[in-house]
Amino acid sequence: MISSARAEIITIGDEILFGQIIDTNTQWIGTQLTDIGIRPVRKTSVGDNKQDILDAFAQASKRVDIVIVTGGLGPTRDDITKHTFCEYFGTELEINQEALALITEFFAKRGRAMTELNIQQAALPKNCTYIPNLWGTAPGMWFEKYNVIYVSMPGVPYEMKSLMEFEILPRLKSRFSTQIIQHKSIRTIGIGESFLAETISAWEDALPAHIKLAYLPHFGQVRLRLTGTGTDQALLEKQLNEQVGLVLPLIEEHVFGYDSDELETVIGELLVAQNATLGTAESCTGGYVANQITGIPGSSRYFQGSVVSYSNEVKMNVLGVSRDTLEAYGAVSEQTAREMAEGARKALNTTFAISTTGIAGPDGGTAEKPVGTVWIACATPDETFTQLLTLRNNRKINIELTSSYALNLLRKTILKTSMAVKG
Amino acid sequence: MISSARAEIITIGDEILFGQIIDTNTQWIGTQLTDIGIRPVRKTSVGDNKQDILDAFAQASKRVDIVIVTGGLGPTRDDITKHTFCEYFGTELEINQEALALITEFFAKRGRAMTELNIQQAALPKNCTYIPNLWGTAPGMWFEKYNVIYVSMPGVPYEMKSLMEFEILPRLKSRFSTQIIQHKSIRTIGIGESFLAETISAWEDALPAHIKLAYLPHFGQVRLRLTGTGTDQALLEKQLNEQVGLVLPLIEEHVFGYDSDELETVIGELLVAQNATLGTAESCTGGYVANQITGIPGSSRYFQGSVVSYSNEVKMNVLGVSRDTLEAYGAVSEQTAREMAEGARKALNTTFAISTTGIAGPDGGTAEKPVGTVWIACATPDETFTQLLTLRNNRKINIELTSSYALNLLRKTILKTSMAVKG
Numbered sequence: 001m002i003s004s005a006r007a008e009i010i011t012i013g014d015e016i017l018f019g020q021i022i023d024t025n026t027q028w029i030g031t032q033l034t035d036i037g038i039r040p041v042r043k044t045s046v047g048d049n050k051q052d053i054l055d056a057f058a059q060a061s062k063r064v065d066i067v068i069v070t071g072g073l074g075p076t077r078d079d080i081t082k083h084t085f086c087e088y089f090g091t092e093l094e095i096n097q098e099a100l101a102l103i104t105e106f107f108a109k110r111g112r113a114m115t116e117l118n119i120q121q122a123a124l125p126k127n128c129t130y131i132p133n134l135w136g137t138a139p140g141m142w143f144e145k146y147n148v149i150y151v152s153m154p155g156v157p158y159e160m161k162s163l164m165e166f167e168i169l170p171r172l173k174s175r176f177s178t179q180i181i182q183h184k185s186i187r188t189i190g191i192g193e194s195f196l197a198e199t200i201s202a203w204e205d206a207l208p209a210h211i212k213l214a215y216l217p218h219f220g221q222v223r224l225r226l227t228g229t230g231t232d233q234a235l236l237e238k239q240l241n242e243q244v245g246l247v248l249p250l251i252e253e254h255v256f257g258y259d260s261d262e263l264e265t266v267i268g269e270l271l272v273a274q275n276a277t278l279g280t281a282e283s284c285t286g287g288y289v290a291n292q293i294t295g296i297p298g299s300s301r302y303f304q305g306s307v308v309s310y311s312n313e314v315k316m317n318v319l320g321v322s323r324d325t326l327e328a329y330g331a332v333s334e335q336t337a338r339e340m341a342e343g344a345r346k347a348l349n350t351t352f353a354i355s356t357t358g359i360a361g362p363d364g365g366t367a368e369k370p371v372g373t374v375w376i377a378c379a380t381p382d383e384t385f386t387q388l389l390t391l392r393n394n395r396k397i398n399i400e401l402t403s404s405y406a407l408n409l410l411r412k413t414i415l416k417t418s419m420a421v422k423g
Numbered sequence: 424m425i426s427s428a429r430a431e432i433i434t435i436g437d438e439i440l441f442g443q444i445i446d447t448n449t450q451w452i453g454t455q456l457t458d459i460g461i462r463p464v465r466k467t468s469v470g471d472n473k474q475d476i477l478d479a480f481a482q483a484s485k486r487v488d489i490v491i492v493t494g495g496l497g498p499t500r501d502d503i504t505k506h507t508f509c510e511y512f513g514t515e516l517e518i519n520q521e522a523l524a525l526i527t528e529f530f531a532k533r534g535r536a537m538t539e540l541n542i543q544q545a546a547l548p549k550n551c552t553y554i555p556n557l558w559g560t561a562p563g564m565w566f567e568k569y570n571v572i573y574v575s576m577p578g579v580p581y582e583m584k585s586l587m588e589f590e591i592l593p594r595l596k597s598r599f600s601t602q603i604i605q606h607k608s609i610r611t612i613g614i615g616e617s618f619l620a621e622t623i624s625a626w627e628d629a630l631p632a633h634i635k636l637a638y639l640p641h642f643g644q645v646r647l648r649l650t651g652t653g654t655d656q657a658l659l660e661k662q663l664n665e666q667v668g669l670v671l672p673l674i675e676e677h678v679f680g681y682d683s684d685e686l687e688t689v690i691g692e693l694l695v696a697q698n699a700t701l702g703t704a705e706s707c708t709g710g711y712v713a714n715q716i717t718g719i720p721g722s723s724r725y726f727q728g729s730v731v732s733y734s735n736e737v738k739m740n741v742l743g744v745s746r747d748t749l750e751a752y753g754a755v756s757e758q759t760a761r762e763m764a765e766g767a768r769k770a771l772n773t774t775f776a777i778s779t780t781g782i783a784g785p786d787g788g789t790a791e792k793p794v795g796t797v798w799i800a801c802a803t804p805d806e807t808f809t810q811l812l813t814l815r816n817n818r819k820i821n822i823e824l825t826s827s828y829a830l831n832l833l834r835k836t837i838l839k840t841s842m843a844v845k846g
Contacts, residue, residue: 015639017463018606019453020648023446026468030442040440041475045449045466048637052464059482075617076638115617137617156640158817183441194498194538214471215499216438217579225443280731286717287710290731294709297785297818299733306731307741308703308713314728314771318741348737362720394581395720 004179004229005038005172008060012072012081013155014047025070025160032164036173037180038066048072053084061148066172071155073138075117085152086125089143093123096130099139106137128152135162142171149175180233184240186224186247187261188254189408193217196224196251203247211243219400256411263407264292264299270414271302271352278410279348280306281319281340283331284358284374289403304348309340319343332357334375334386341379352414353379354406358389360398372398376406378413385413427602427652428461428595431483435495435504436578437470448493448583455587459596460603461489471495476507484571489595494578496561498540508575509548512566516546519553522562529560551575558585565594572598603656607663609647609670610684611677612831616640619647619674626670634666642820643827679834686830687715687722693837694725694775701833702771703729704742704763706754707781707797712826727771732763742766753792755780757809760798768802775837776802777829781812783821795821799829801836808836 009026016023023045030040041064046052053072060067072081086092100122107114121137124130131140131151138154140163151168153160188196193215197204204213210230216223226243230236248255257266271278280289290306293299307318312331315321320343321336329335340355358374365371372391377384387409391398432449439446446468453463464487469475476495483490495504509515523545530537544560547553554563554574561577563586574591576583611619616638620627627636633653639646649666653659671678680689694701703712713729716722730741735754738744743766744759752758763778781797788794795814800807810832814821 014650015637015648016450017453017466018457018650019450019455019463020606020608020639020646021641022450027439027442027445030440032442034441040442041470042479043440043466043468047464049464056465074638074640076620112615115621117617117620158815158820185443192535194540197499197540198538214438215497216443217497218444223443225438227437227441282710285714286722286726287705287713287729287731290710291708291714294731294733295819295822299709303709304734305737305741306710306729306733308710308717308729308731310717310723310729311727317772318728318730318770347741349740392581396718397581399718 004181005066005176006041006064007033007038007066007068008042008044008064009040010056010060010067010069011043011045011155012048012053012069013045016045016071017047025155025157028157028161029068029070029164032169033068034181034183036169038172038176039181048080050080050084050087053081054088057088057150061146065148065176067148067150068168069150069152070160073121073152073154074156075115075121075137081152082123082125085128085141085143089125089127089145091125091127094126095119095122096124096139097122098132099124099130102132102134102139103137131163131167133159133163134166135159140167142168180230180236182228182230182233182236182240183259184226184228184244185259186226186244186251186255187221187257188224188251189221189256189263189404191222191251191254193222196222196254200247200250203243203250207243208239211239219397220404256408263404263411264296267293267407267411267414268296268299268302270411270418274351274414274418276351276414277302277304277349279304279344279350279353281344281353281355282306282308283310283315283340283356284360285356285399285402285406286310288399289354289356289406292403292407304350307344307347315340319347330369332359332369332373332375334377334388337375337377337386338379338384341377341384345379351381352410354410355379356402356406358391358398358402360402361393361395374398374402376402376409378406378409380413380417382417385409427604428489428599429464429487430456430461430489430491431465431467431487432463433479433483433490433492434466434468434578435471435476435492436468439468439494440470448578448580451580451584452491452493452587455592456491457604457606459592461595461599462604471503473503473507473510476504477511480511480573484569488571488599490571490573491591492573492575493583496544496575496577497579498538498544498560504575505546505548508551508564508566512548512550512568514548514550517549518542518545519547519562520545521555522547522553525555525557525562526560554586554590556582556586557589558582563590565591603653603659605651605653605656605659605663606682607649607651607660607667608682609649609667609674609678610644610680611647611674612644612679612686612827614645614674614677616645619645619677623670623673626666626673630666631662634662642823679831686827686834687719690716690830690834690837691719691722691725693834693841697774697837697841699774699837700725700727700772702727702767702773702776704767704776704778705729705731706733706738706763706779707783708779708822708825708829709733711822712777712779712829715826715830727773730767730770738763742770755782755792755796755798757798757800757811760800760809761802761807764800764802764807774804775833777833778802779825779829781814781821781825783825784816784818797821797825799825799832801829801832803836803840805840808832
């Protein structure tokens, strides 16, 4: 196989090793590198420790062409990382005037006073290429040693992302005329990984050698990811689309989208196409469904709002669920879910409304309704659909799964409704 | 320094390198290991590639006592990982009858059919110690080679966590009588990292050598983490608490809690102590604040619900914001924020209510009210407090920052109110 450029991503910081923060930077960097045909082959995290950083650099230099480093910078921790760079690259620190001017401007613009620690952020290893950071105070740095490129950026996510997008990725792209890695994902919901695998095994076995398949399960969904490698982007795209066309008839009922499609973006498009509006009534999901929907820019075109009815009083007073229903069937029941969805349609004046009510856990379960018992409903102008979920013993997972299934019930309901109208 | 047991965490899977999933497993594993005095010194991610896995194992064996491996297992991808284990540990696969019985039971209980792929999950390297997985179908494995322990677990988070909690951590704890690493964190909000550093620099310089300090900034908050190393847990805790006592007077107004305290847990305790209730009215945060609050088990004791009023109609019809206010000042204004909070107190019948209204972005900004302009309010039985936020150009960050500041406004308001009552 012709090798494309290979990259290693190194993060520096005890807080990552000790688990005190979740590292989302390297995930994002991974997507950006693969998008321009650079293959991430390893990720390494080391602590704020000189020898560990030196070892990680030396080992990375033997396996990759590009080393992307984040973290270990910032006003209060610069010292160890920058001095370690100086040792590895055989140089020393000096104040970079361009960097100092930018940091001074950064504080002046915000009307904030500058401290000695901030001035020291402009001290950079002499032999690095200075990469201006317009979004924060820790500059980016670019080194080259024995044909390996090292890029260092602060670990603050939006600073790192801005530096990558505007400075680093364009430079890497122009430097490496790389082999192309192309992904195509099929997003499914409501079918287990092993059943999916059995259903499509003949197709999978017949895939050509340059196209690989991966199953990525996540909260009731499975993403089928095809990865093709080649040199002709148009041809590769065509081949991936052909494979999708072959497998689709086998699994169509479970497919809700492709690639970066999410249930909430797919639903947004369906609602806009129908000029329809949406509201939600949430009990056990506590605002999570609304938060998923409003995470999409432009969702205000169709999303009117939500009533998070955590207490029975709010279910009755704002959504109009009847006291009789709550007393006869309980808050976690098909009847309550139905009245919540229908009440939300009226209170929020929308075309569709979805509701959730259940026992998220860890407490609150009974023999009859154990933790994980959830009812969801979707109200339309004509009728209301309900569904019982039997989930797990974990609050966070139950909230996420309930949200996924409620959005999927809505998706299927919209499709059914629009077919009925067309039909 | 007496060396404590050192661990490396290895994740296997192309999807992590390519950034198609966010790895939260290693963060959690990091916290669990440090809690029992085992020091994570490195994290490594490799793809589904035999040579890369072998290299990672060989390198890890030179630096640590314990190698924790997750991922690379599951019905559709077992083969490469388990065969690689066989090569590294010099053995071959055979069906483990205990594992097969458990997998068979797993499917029988759930009334689901078992596939050939599932049967093959019971095939394990002959020389491993079988670790039963009661929560899924991929067994755990424990190997020892030249005084290094290797533990392999599936990557599905709740399976991995259950295996760690009930099987792996107890074994590691009994094996290693380790040196103790103790953390103590002070949680601050509303003060920048460099100002904080300047404020406490004299105290920081005087810290004893066995106590280290780190600054961990995150969405308007800075966590000050003290890490002490020693052999006497009680003494170490006492020393850390003494240091907290010394620094607290310098920064008290910015401190909202300690260690795993979050704004929403601190607020929950304050509300329970006062026998008070809470509701929210959210526009730009779209349910995120309610979702943060209801993420805490038991929040139903004080949280009544939320009205996510994305449209002006819902602001008027459900929250009772006046049309005149919306027309005169706009939806993003101090007046609207105030009426939303006061309306939510009435509609949801609560002691306190907080509201958010702003321009989260990326679109919707004007010269007068650019993206990032947000008003928040907190209504009490007696008066309503408001605050203007001037945030950034990133939707997700703006939603998270608004939520943090709104919860902090609530926290300060509750404290003020309770002091007024006591006074």
